[in-house]
Amino acid sequence: MKIGIVCYPTFGGSGVVATELGKALGKLGHEVHFMTYSQPMRLDFFNQNIFYHEVTLQSYPLFKYPPYEMALASKMVDIAKFAKLDLLHVHYAIPHASAAYQAKQILALQGINLPFITTLHGTDITLVGRDPSYEPVVSFSINKSDGVTAVSNNLKEDTLRLFDVEKDIKVIPNFIDLDRFKRQKKEHFKTAICPNNEKLIVHTSNFRRVKRVEDALRIFKQISDKMPAKLLLVGDGPHRVNVEALSRELGVTDDVRFLGKLDAVEEVLSVADLFLMPSEKESFGLAALEAMACEVPVISSNAGGIPELNIHGVTGFVSNIGDVDDMSKNALHVLNDDNLETFKAAALARAKELDIKKIVPEYVDYYREILDSQMAGV
Numbered sequence: 001m002k003i004g005i006v007c008y009p010t011f012g013g014s015g016v017v018a019t020e021l022g023k024a025l026g027k028l029g030h031e032v033h034f035m036t037y038s039q040p041m042r043l044d045f046f047n048q049n050i051f052y053h054e055v056t057l058q059s060y061p062l063f064k065y066p067p068y069e070m071a072l073a074s075k076m077v078d079i080a081k082f083a084k085l086d087l088l089h090v091h092y093a094i095p096h097a098s099a100a101y102q103a104k105q106i107l108a109l110q111g112i113n114l115p116f117i118t119t120l121h122g123t124d125i126t127l128v129g130r131d132p133s134y135e136p137v138v139s140f141s142i143n144k145s146d147g148v149t150a151v152s153n154n155l156k157e158d159t160l161r162l163f164d165v166e167k168d169i170k171v172i173p174n175f176i177d178l179d180r181f182k183r184q185k186k187e188h189f190k191t192a193i194c195p196n197n198e199k200l201i202v203h204t205s206n207f208r209r210v211k212r213v214e215d216a217l218r219i220f221k222q223i224s225d226k227m228p229a230k231l232l233l234v235g236d237g238p239h240r241v242n243v244e245a246l247s248r249e250l251g252v253t254d255d256v257r258f259l260g261k262l263d264a265v266e267e268v269l270s271v272a273d274l275f276l277m278p279s280e281k282e283s284f285g286l287a288a289l290e291a292m293a294c295e296v297p298v299i300s301s302n303a304g305g306i307p308e309l310n311i312h313g314v315t316g317f318v319s320n321i322g323d324v325d326d327m328s329k330n331a332l333h334v335l336n337d338d339n340l341e342t343f344k345a346a347a348l349a350r351a352k353e354l355d356i357k358k359i360v361p362e363y364v365d366y367y368r369e370i371l372d373s374q375m376a377g378v
Contacts, residue, residue, distance in 0.1 A: 001367060002031045002083055004076065006100065007091040009040040012206070013286040014121035017151070017174050018091040019043050024177075024360045026050040033083050035075050037068070041263070053079055069095040069102075076103035080114050087146075087367060088116035093124040094134055097141035115146035115374050117366070120169075122151070122283030122304070125159050139163045147370040149363075152305025155283040170366060173308075174284045175359035176351055181266045181293035183348075190271035193257070198228040199335050202272040202296070204265060204287045205279075207237025212301070214239070214246050215278035215324055219299070221250045222328035227335065231256045232272070234265055269294035274335055277306065280321055285309050293351035297343035299331045309354075315347045 003025060007018030019042035022032040026049040033051045034040060043052060055075045057066035076088060076099065088103070090096035100116040107114050118141065125138075142148055142159070148169045150156040156169045194200050201220055205211035213233070220231040233243065233256065240258065247253045262268065269275070275291035277300040285306045288298045292309075298316035300306045301323075312318045317330035334343050 001086045001364075001371075002033070003367070004033045004035060004079055004083075004085045004088040005091070006035050006072065006076070006088065006096045007040065009036040009038045009043075013174070013284065014092040014119075014124075015040055016042055016286065017121070018089075018119075020175070020177060020356065021089075021360060021363060022050065023047065024356055025364070028360070028364070030364075031083070033079050033085065035072065035079060044263075051083070069099045072096070073099040073102040073106070076100060076114075077106050080107055080112065081110075085114060086371060088114060089119065089363075089367075090116060091119045092121050093118055093138050093141060095137075097145060098137050101141055101144045113374060115370050117147035117149065117370060118142060118145040119172075120148065120150045120155055120159055120283075122155060123281065125155060125162065126281055126283065126304070135163070139165065143167055146374065147366060149366065151284045152308050154305040154308065158283075158304075172362050172366065173354055173359060174286050174289060175354050175356040176289050176293045177356045178293055178352065181269070181290050181351075183295045184267065184270040186267060186270045189267065193232070193271070194230050196228060198230050198255075199223070199273045200271055201229055201231045201274045201276060201331075202234065202268060202291065203231070203276045204234040204290075205237070205277075206235055207239045207243065209239060210280045211237075211239070212278045212280055212322070213243045215322065215327070216276040217243055217246050217250065217252070217256070218324045219276055219278065219328045219331060220256070221252055222324070223331050223335070224252060224255055226332055229255065229335075232259055232268055233257065234259045234262050234268060236260050265290065266294060269296055272296045273340065274299060274331060275316075276327075276331075277301065277310075278321070278324075278327060279303050279306070282306050289351060289354060292347040295344040295348045297334050297340075297347045299327050299334065301327075309350070311346075311350060314343075315350045316343060 005022045008015045019040040026047040037055045090100045097118040203216040275296045275298045282304045298310045301321045302318040319326040
């Protein structure tokens with residue numbers, strides 16, 4: 001198949017999943033054409049079946065902001081005709097689904113039928129999409145998609161509850177590349193961070209309010225009061241200054257390291273003992289899955305789709321959003337030397353259930369289902 005993929009080329013989960021999916025499809029022999037405003041962060045290797053097309057934006061005095069949706073739709077039309085695409089797969093509804101619908105209508109006038117699939121990832125539904133400025137377009141674009149997928153059952157339920165959606169939504173969970181995300185021999189790194197054999201805690205996020213990074217710091221404070229421990233904070237964002245201030249207030253600055261944005265986060269996860277995800281909103285929890293693949297148990301909130309991934313009492317524990325005391329108690333239980341190896345093994349076993357080699361064929365089957373229905377005129 002010849003597949004066009006549209007996503008945000010950032011560190012966010014939707015861009016990561018879209019890019020990894022495209023790379024996996026290319027390895028399977030499908031021809032994949034990425035269309036974004038800059039090269040995706042994870043598009044970091046050469047494959048003869050993968051192509052990248054930049055969506056360029058021109059500034060005109062008439063426009064306060066460059067009309068990205070129009071430029072994207074035009075690029076979709078151009079690449080669909082040039083590469084003879086079989087279908088488009090757009091990730092994150094805003095504005096990719098509406099741009100895909102516009103491109104499809106333009107191509108139809110030229111006798112070309114280009115079906116498109118929309119994958120819903122989370123805040124495009126639960127946060128941004130609910131904004132009255134966008135909701136009518138989001139609802140319309142989802143209903144006009146030829147296929148719709150969501151990354152968790154919780155996100156599917158939220159979509160049906162929040163929007164007037166008539167389309168069937170297929171749940172295909174996020175996945176992990178176990179060839180990349182696996183526990184590596186990085187003992188020297190662990191020794192440098194934890195010279196006295198302290199337990200190593202990790203949190204990764206974009207430091208937005210919904211990630212509740214301050215809660216992660218408060219959990220760590222309660223852990224470090226009971227046992228020697230270090231905390232690595234990976235990522236950056238608007239709440240970093242708040243977190244730095246809180247670390248001083250709690251008196252834990254000597255045991256906390258801010259690492260900023262890292263491409264090779266798996267190297268950090270390889271030496272971790274516990275992963276914290278106290279988020280207020282998570283439709284899936286891809287960062288937690290990456291940790292689990294590296295044999296790191298997870299202490300999380302029960303937000304969104306996280307409980308579908310982090311099995312309570314098995315791969316870690318889930319607690320009510322904001323319940324720092326319960327999360328701290330559970331963290332200490334997991335970190336107990338009598339329990340830790342069991343939780344690590346269970347985390348890896350759960351990650352194996354979401355191996356990219358198992359999930360990508362679900363997308364391929366869904367592509368074929370949509371193409372077959374188009375051929376049948378359904």
